[in-house]
Amino acid sequence: MSTVFEDRRRALEDQFFKQHDEKLIEKMKEASLHDATKDELRSLTGITNEQVLSALSDLKVGGGAAVLVMAIFPLVEVAWADGAIDEGERDVILQLSASIGLKGGSPGSEYLAKWLTKKPEHLWRTLWADYVKALAEMMKPDDRAVLKATVLGRARVVAEASGGFLGVAWRVSETEHAVLLDLERAFG
Helix, strand or coil: CHHHHHHHHHHHHHHHHHHHHHHHHHHHHHHHHHHHHHHHHHHHHCCCCHHHHHHHHCCCCCHHHHHHHHHHHHHHHHHHHHCCCCHHHHHHHHHHHHHCCCCCCCHHHHHHHHHHHCCCCHHHHHHHHHHHHHHHHCCCHHHHHHHHHHHHHHHHHHHHHCCCHHHCCCCCCHHHHHHHHHHHHCCC
């Protein structure tokens, strides 16, 4: 009888260590993926700020997708300025997102779909601002100016998509203007 209990004890012990080993292996894979994403982001952007790289890697979408997510954030942020996204803004955001390479079914498109129905939390604005500051630090002044003009230009197109005050074309509401200024400040 003692062999039955001994066999059961060994089986339980083996199962415990197998589960423990699987958890350790999973943690090691996640850490490896996190580091690989940081390396990819560093290569794509030139950013060396470990805190920013780590925060972007924590998105768990890969380096390229993280860069796309950061590119579409200002569009969404401006659209939510008045508390809701209208159809015109939604259409422009989708068009601009596609033009910069965001594809349906991608991890970045999942963020966009979520953001089109629910305003991103404030921490996204902080992450985006930190990303832009780190990116701008690595750029020549002319390149930084082009990036700033591109990002703010796209955001302004979204702001103008809703037709402004009382449907007057090419007008930007006060709340959208405030968000545009906030986005601009991130460039220093």
